[in-house]
Amino acid sequence: MPSERRPSALTNPRSDRVRAVTALGRRSMRSATGRILIEGPQGVRELIRYAGPTVVDVYVTAAAADRYADVVGDALSAGCYVHEATEPVLAAMADAQAPQGMLAVAQWAPPTLESVLAAGPRLLVLMTQVRDPGNAGTVIRGADAAGADAVLVSDNSVDITSPKVVRSTAGSLFHLPVVTGLDTSATLAALSAHGIRTLATEGGAARTLHDVDLTTPHAWVMGNEAWGLPPELAAACDARVAIPIYGRAESLNLAMAATICLYTSATAQRAGG
Incomplete structure (x- = not known):
């Protein structure tokens, strides 16, 4: 030096x-x-x-x-x-x-939801009540890799500025907007007002991610690691969507599920022009 x-x-x-x-x-x-x-x-x-x-x-x-x-x-x-x-x-x-x-x-000066929506995003992920630092950081990293436009984080989730979360993003925290401190219900309403469909991930949903149109602007809504989305929040979304499991695994880790959903969306949007 x-x-x-x-x-x-x-x-x-x-x-x-x-x-x-x-x-x-x-x-x-x-x-x-x-x-x-x-x-x-x-x-x-x-x-x-x-x-x-x-x-x-x-x-x-x-x-x-x-x-x-x-x-x-x-x-x-x-x-x-x-x-x-x-x-x-x-x-x-x-x-x-x-x-x-x-x-x-x-x-650290996180962007606002208004600035993200003003940019006309097509792919978002909203984390609500996500408490594990490693999961939160890995979702941010997966969103970055999938080319998502932003990550949204509720006010009852883990602190994104925690050193453990920052480490687990492996630098992705600085690649795309990460909006924090959001009220989930108000955020769902704001997304809807901007023409962005909200898709709740739910293991028992009748429709799978292969049954929904992922070519239009949408946001994946991910719930807590242990109990998923509260029923009232899942009901407030435009659709409930399950990830099909073809083997014997009972469920998927939150970060893995988010990455699968985001990559499926990114593939659909690129194929659809």
Whole structure:
């Protein structure tokens, strides 16, 4: 790293700077500062490439700076502040046990539902009462891979800025809009008002995802990992749809189900022009 960005290594795990970064593991501190923690070279790489202006600081060990020289180079080219830190300092800052010698702090300003709807989306996924960080992050990653226009998250779901969720998105959090803090009933009404059909995933539904028209704008509505969608929310959607299971599995993991639905939709929409 150039000397002007590398004044001296951070060596004190108990310093005020380290404590401030560590505190971002708490939701209250993230809410108060508007900042989030991104751990590991993959997440930091995607943050810099797709949300560079939001980066506050990058922290990296000397070994990781050599191993991930491309990420450090991208950070410096983007004008980010890159700080060398010792392994104990990185360990004290990180929520994860092994951030691979690199993490970053960034400002977090999620988009609004209004801005997403104004862009004329054709494929969305709405998570409601999803509590598991790994599931939430994997749904975001699957939506990104399927080319969805945005991910919508209810106010009674897991905090998307949690380091565990951010890690599990593997950088996808910075690739597509993720709207948080939504009231589910109001969101269903807003989607309907914009001509977006809402499809509730329900294991016992009479129709499967192969029986519905997926070429028009729609949103998949995914419920809690254990009990699915509440009956009143499923009834408020335009259709209830099941994923056909051809083998002996009783059900599918939430993130797997969401990915299957999103890819089926993406395929239908691309085939339909």
